[in-house]
Amino acid sequence: MILTGPYFPESDRAELERTAGRRTDMRTLSFLPETAPLLERADQIVAMGGYNTVMEVLSYRKRALIVPRVSPGPSSWSGPRSSLNWATLTCCIPTS
Structure with a gap:
């Protein structure tokens, strides 16, 4: 699980999401209360x-x-x- 937070650069977040999308053992979130x-x-x-x-x-x-x-x-x-x-x-x- 990767929790990036709301201020993580959008281009970097998009790259992480692409990587996570190709894996079964990785998920990304930008916010968690x-x-x-x-x-x-x-x-x-x-x-x-x-x-x-x-x-x-x-x-x-x-x-x-x-x-x-x-x-x-x-x-x-x-x-x-x-x-x-x-x-x-x-x-x-x-x-x-």
Whole structure:
């Protein structure tokens, strides 16, 4: 399952949907009013590193790759960053 979110670039979303359409093990969604059930069932998670998302991932004790938003500013990363000291998270900080 790939949950892109409402701000994912349309051209990239279209490419993901084409790829998913050719596979039986992949689905895409652009919006989900409540993500907790999806996170709870996930084996692994790749997510942007906003505070709420990181806290939800931690609450379910899932293996996760967190990619923080760095533009227009890294403010959403300041709180979750301290979580790396005690959680099983991997962080990939983009350069642009």
